[in-house]
Amino acid sequence: MLSADLDKCQGYANCMVNAPDVFDLDDDGKVDILEPTPDPGEMDAVREAVSSCPVRALSLRDTP
Amino acid sequence: MTATTNHDHIEQSMQSGWQLPAELYADPTYYALERARIFDHAWQYVCRADQLQNAGDFVTTTLGDTPVVITRDREGALRGHVNVCLHRLHPVAEGAGCKKILQCRYHGWTYGLDGALKSAPRSQQEPDFDKSSMKLRNVSVGMLGDLVFANPDPDAAPLLEYAAPAPDLLEKLEIGLDKWEHTGTFAYDVPANWKLFTENALECYHCALVHNTTYGNAFDTDSESYICDNYEHVATQVAPVAHAPSSEGRPADSLAGFRMLFVWPSTFVSVDDYAGTVARVQPTGPQSCRFVVDTFARPGVDKAILDEWLSMYDATFAEDKIVVAGQQAGYNSGRVAQGRLMTTSESSIAMFQRRTWRAIHSEAERT
Numbered sequence: 569m570l571s572a573d574l575d576k577c578q579g580y581a582n583c584m585v586n587a588p589d590v591f592d593l594d595d596d597g598k599v600d601i602l603e604p605t606p607d608p609g610e611m612d613a614v615r616e617a618v619s620s621c622p623v624r625a626l627s628l629r630d631t632p
Numbered sequence: 633m634t635a636t637t638n639h640d641h642i643e644q645s646m647q648s649g650w651q652l653p654a655e656l657y658a659d660p661t662y663y664a665l666e667r668a669r670i671f672d673h674a675w676q677y678v679c680r681a682d683q684l685q686n687a688g689d690f691v692t693t694t695l696g697d698t699p700v701v702i703t704r705d706r707e708g709a710l711r712g713h714v715n716v717c718l719h720r721l722h723p724v725a726e727g728a729g730c731k732k733i734l735q736c737r738y739h740g741w742t743y744g745l746d747g748a749l750k751s752a753p754r755s756q757q758e759p760d761f762d763k764s765s766m767k768l769r770n771v772s773v774g775m776l777g778d779l780v781f782a783n784p785d786p787d788a789a790p791l792l793e794y795a796a797p798a799p800d801l802l803e804k805l806e807i808g809l810d811k812w813e814h815t816g817t818f819a820y821d822v823p824a825n826w827k828l829f830t831e832n833a834l835e836c837y838h839c840a841l842v843h844n845t846t847y848g849n850a851f852d853t854d855s856e857s858y859i860c861d862n863y864e865h866v867a868t869q870v871a872p873v874a875h876a877p878s879s880e881g882r883p884a885d886s887l888a889g890f891r892m893l894f895v896w897p898s899t900f901v902s903v904d905d906y907a908g909t910v911a912r913v914q915p916t917g918p919q920s921c922r923f924v925v926d927t928f929a930r931p932g933v934d935k936a937i938l939d940e941w942l943s944m945y946d947a948t949f950a951e952d953k954i955v956v957a958g959q960q961a962g963y964n965s966g967r968v969a970q971g972r973l974m975t976t977s978e979s980s981i982a983m984f985q986r987r988t989w990r991a992i993h994s995e996a997e998r999t
Contacts, residue, residue: 579751580740581733588688588732593742597751597763622740622753 569629570606570614572599576625583626586617599625639993642970651971652985657825657963662992663918670897670991671696673785675794677899677912678702679728680814680926681778684710688730688745691780692723696915698784700771701725701734705745712771712782713747724768734768743768777802778809779901779910795895798866805868805891807903809910812928815942819924820949824956825963826921827988830898830913832952834867834980835860842955847948849875850941851890855977862983867894869980873905877937894980896987906933906941919960923949 570590579597583590590610592600606614618626642653656662678700679691690703692715699715701724713734715723722738725731733750734743742751747768755761772783774791776798781791792799802808822829832838836858839848851871852858859870869892873884880887892902898913908928915921927945929938962968973982 578740578753579742579755580753581735581742581751582740584733584742585731585735593733593750597742597755 570601570604573625574598576623580622582620583617587613649973649975651973654963660918667696674897675781675783675791678780678782691728692725695784703745710773712773714769717741807891809908811931815927815929817926822921822953824960826913826915828956828959831981832956835978837977842951843948846944860980865896867980877940
C-alpha cells in the first residue's frame with residue numbers, strides 16, 4: 569500500500585519519472601498517487617520511485 | 633569583414649554568375665551573423681512523425697545554437713520548446729523517449745509536456761514565486777509530409793507557407809517515407825563551412841568526376857538528364873537510374889530513379905527505388921559542419937540491394953567530404969574573392985546563395 573506525506577513532498581517528480589502509471593503531480597505540484605496498490609509488475613519501478621524520493625515523502629507498506 | 637560594404641556590387645555580380653564572397657565561408661564574424669539571422673529563424677528537420685506518435689513522446693535536437701525538445705502532449709498536440717530550464721538553464725530533456733513530464737535532472741524543476749512549470753522543489757518557501765507564469769520558451773513546429781520540422785523562432789511563418797510548394801512537389805515526385813523503415817543514422821564530420829557541404833549537394837556537375845564509381849555511376853548525371861528546379865526556399869533534383877544494383881532484375885529505364893527535395897537552409901529529403909534519406913547540415917564552427925543522415929528502406933526492398941545502395945550513398949558522402957575539405961583552404965586563402973558559377977548546371981547553388989545573402993543582409997531578418 570502506497571502513501572505520501574504531502575507536507576514533505578516538494579514536487580521533485582522522481583516518482584513520476586520512475587513509475588509514470590502509478591504517480592502523477594497535482595495542480596499544486598504535489599504527488600498524486602494514481603494506484604495505491606500497484607500491479608505486481610510495477611513493483612520494481614515503485615520501489616525505485618519510493619527510494620529515489622529526495623525528501624522521503626513516499627512509503628510502501630505490505631497490505632495487511 | 634568587407635563584403636557588406638560592397639553590397640550592391642556583390643548583389644549585381646551574383647546576378648551575372650558570380651558567387652557569394654569567399655570571406656563568408658571563412659570569417660567567424662559571418663558565422664555569428666548566420667547563426668543569428670539564418671539558423672535562429674529557419675525551419676529545419678528534426679525527426680520522423682512516427683517518433684512523436686503517442687502522448688509523451690519527445691525528441692531533442694539542437695537547431696543552430698538553440699537546444700530544442702519537441703513533444704506530443706497529453707491532448708495530442710505537437711509542441712516545441714527551448715530545451716532549457718528556467719532555473720539554472722540546464723536541459724529539461726535528453727535524447728528521445730516517452731515521458732509524462734519533463735524533469736530537469738539538475739534541481740528537479742518539472743514541466744508538463746505543454747511546457748508549463750508543474751513543480752519546483754522548495755518553491756513554497758520562495759516569496760513571489762509565481763509558478764503559473766513560468767513556461768518553457770516556445771519554438772515553432774510544423775509537419776512536411778511524414779517529417780517534423782522546427783524553427784527556433786516562435787513567431788515564424790508556418791512551415792507550409794515557408795516551404796511552398798513543397799507538399800505538391802513531394803506528391804508529384806513521390807517523395808514519401810510513410811511505412812518506410814528507419815535503418816540507421818549516420819554522421820559525417822566535415823572540416824568545411826556548412827555552406828560548402830550544402831552547396832555541393834545542390835549540384836551534380838561534380839558527380840561524373842568525384843562520384844564516378846558511386847552516385848555518378850548509379851544515376852544518369854548528364855546535364856540533359858539531371859533535372860534541377862528551384863523555388864524560393866525549396867529546390868528539387870530528379871535523375872534516372874543509369875546502373876541498377878547488380879541483382880536488380882528490372883531494366884534501369886523501368887525504375888523511378890532519384891528524387892530529392894531541399895528546404896533552405898540545410899535540409900535534404902531523398903528517395904529512390906530502394907533507399908531514402910533525410911539529412912541536415914549542422915554548422916559546428918566557421919570552418920566545420922556535421923552532416924547527419926537518417927536512412928530508410930523502401931517497404932519490401934531486397935536486403936542485399938538495400939545494403940549495396942546504402943553503401944553507395946555512404947561512399948558518395950565520404951567523397952563529398954574530401955572535396956569540400958579541399959575547398960576550405962581555397963576559401964581561406966583570400967586570393968579568389970568570388971568564384972564563378974556554372975549557372976545552368978548549378979542553378980540551385982545560385983538559389984541557395986541568393987537566399988543566404990538576403991538572410992544575412994535583410995533588415996527584416998536582423999535580430
